Amino acid sequence: MKILVVAPSWIGDTILAQPLLSLLKQHHPAARIEVLAANWSAPLLARMAEVDAVIANPFRHGEFGFAARRALGRRLSNAVPGDTASHNFSVAYVLPNSWKSALVPFFAGIPRRVGYLGEGRYLLLNERHRLDAARHPQLVQRYAALAGPLPAALPQPRLNSSPQQQRAARQALGLPLDAAPVVFCPGAEYGPAKRWPASHFAALAQLVATPQDPVWLIGSEKDFAVGEEIVAAAGAAALNLCGRSSLEQAIDLIAGARCVVSNDSGLMHVAAALERPLVALYGSSSPGYTPPLSAQATIVSRNLPCSPCFKRECPLVHFDCLNGITPQQVADSLQQRS
Numbered sequence: 273m274k275i276l277v278v279a280p281s282w283i284g285d286t287i288l289a290q291p292l293l294s295l296l297k298q299h300h301p302a303a304r305i306e307v308l309a310a311n312w313s314a315p316l317l318a319r320m321a322e323v324d325a326v327i328a329n330p331f332r333h334g335e336f337g338f339a340a341r342r343a344l345g346r347r348l349s350n351a352v353p354g355d356t357a358s359h360n361f362s363v364a365y366v367l368p369n370s371w372k373s374a375l376v377p378f379f380a381g382i383p384r385r386v387g388y389l390g391e392g393r394y395l396l397l398n399e400r401h402r403l404d405a406a407r408h409p410q411l412v413q414r415y416a417a418l419a420g421p422l423p424a425a426l427p428q429p430r431l432n433s434s435p436q437q438q439r440a441a442r443q444a445l446g447l448p449l450d451a452a453p454v455v456f457c458p459g460a461e462y463g464p465a466k467r468w469p470a471s472h473f474a475a476l477a478q479l480v481a482t483p484q485d486p487v488w489l490i491g492s493e494k495d496f497a498v499g500e501e502i503v504a505a506a507g508a509a510a511l512n513l514c515g516r517s518s519l520e521q522a523i524d525l526i527a528g529a530r531c532v533v534s535n536d537s538g539l540m541h542v543a544a545a546l547e548r549p550l551v552a553l554y555g556s557s558s559p560g561y562t563p564p565l566s567a568q569a570t571i572v573s574r575n576l577p578c579s580p581c582f583k584r585e586c587p588l589v590h591f592d593c594l595n596g597i598t599p600q601q602v603a604d605s606l607q608q609r610s
Contacts, residue, residue: 273300276348276364276382278373279309279317281333282461283519283538284562286313287429287545288412289367291565293322294427295419296365306361308376315520316542319431336372345379365418366397386418411562428565429545433527441524445517453488454480454606455526457534457543458502459495459514464585466536468553468594470498474505475599476533480606481509485530488513490522490539531609533602536562544569549609551602555594556581570605572597 275296279286286309293305306325307317310333317323327348331337348359364377366387374396377385386399394400401418408414408422416426442449458473460466477487487506489499491514499512517525526532526542531549534540536557543550544564552564554573558580563571573579579593586593 273303273363274359274361275300275303275305276327276359276361276377276380277305277307278364278366278368278377279307279313279329280367281310283313283316284536284541285367285411286316287431287538287541288562288565289415290320290322290429290545291412291426292365292367292415292419293320295416295423297322298427299419306359312519315518315523316431318520319433319523321430321432331372338372338375341372341375342379345376345381348376348380349382366393367415367418371396388414388418409560412565426565429541430547431523431527431542431545433524433546438524438528441517441521442528444521445513445525447488447525451486452484452530453486453525453528455529455532455543455548456487456489456502456510457491457532457537457539458489458498459491459539460535460537461492461494464591466556466594467498468535468555468597469591470501471505472595472597472599472602473502473533474510476602477502477506477509479599479603481506486511488525488529490514490517490525531606533606540564549606551605551609553594553597553602555579555591556583556586558582568609570609572602572605 304324305322306327307323308327308329310329314326317326361382363384364382366374369390371391371393374393378396384399385397387397388401388403408417456473481487487510489510489512493515495514499514503510503512527546529548532543533551536554540552544566547568550569552569552571559571574593574596576593
């Protein structure tokens with residue numbers, strides 16, 4: 273049996289899809305699971321024991337590309353002359369709710385195409401689920417429910433990172449092999465309303481950094497500027513690695529961390545899946561919808577009446593949901609975790 277899973281676009285959502293993959297493996301132990309995913313998610317999927325192969329999804333976020341999606345579907349169905357790849361998928365699980373995300377399995381002629389109703393996908397999917405938000409308030413539950421009734425306890429996301437991989441990542445970046453860093457993840461792709469202020473991260477670095485436990489800032493190239501802002505305010509208490517490491521290296525750096533402080537972001541879910549002691553900061557988003565799935569995580573949220581608003585920018589301009597979380601409060605939570 274071969275199963276195709278069309279993955280979500282966001283890194284955090286890809287982590288939250290792993291319990292579905294685990295359930296599929298439990299239900300079909302001999303099945304081969306392949307995931308259609310964006311290139312930036314491939315390092316995550318390569319660290320999941322349930323994934324046998326990743327198929328590159330070449331479409332940018334929001335890109336339609338009807339003809340290209342049809343061509344990719346035909347290639348997966350072996351309908352392209354001269355293409356000898358053996359796919360022969362028997363079922364596809366489509367996790368994004370968009371119409372275009374269901375096109376590839378449809379054009380591939382996969383017999384069972386499973387997903388939630390949404391955006392006029394009635395003809396593209398032939399096993400359609402209707403979302404029960406009250407019964408499944410968390411995104412991880414909604415993904416996992418596509419495999420059938422949920423078990424009493426869902427499998428938890430787990431990413432693999434060996435000591436050899438962790439050592440190689442540090443060597444490649446010229447980092448000390450014996451450090452036990454406190455890792456800060458100051459970025460959040462969705463927008464400023466999910467980002468704790470740089471000045472607060474800097475103050476926290478000064479509270480927790482020691483020569484044995486340095487503070488390393490990890491994020492993408494887009495987070496480099498905020499990383500520099502934190503370093504400028506924190507001085508020698510922090511090292512900016514934002515944009516210097518690949519996602520694969522970031523996984524291994526986080527895996528070797530003593531503890532992690534993160535906004536609600538993809539790297540927060542990575543830290544949870546690596547079972548690191550974690551303090552997760554929530555402002556405009558909801559820990560009830562996308563919590564870090566780890567017993568090692570502490571959620572810090574002010575629970576203001578105006579949050580969660582799920583906005584990219586604070587509609588009231590004051591950002592009190594995050595500005596009001598003090599560095600000392602986070603330092604106290606770190607102390608309890610570590």
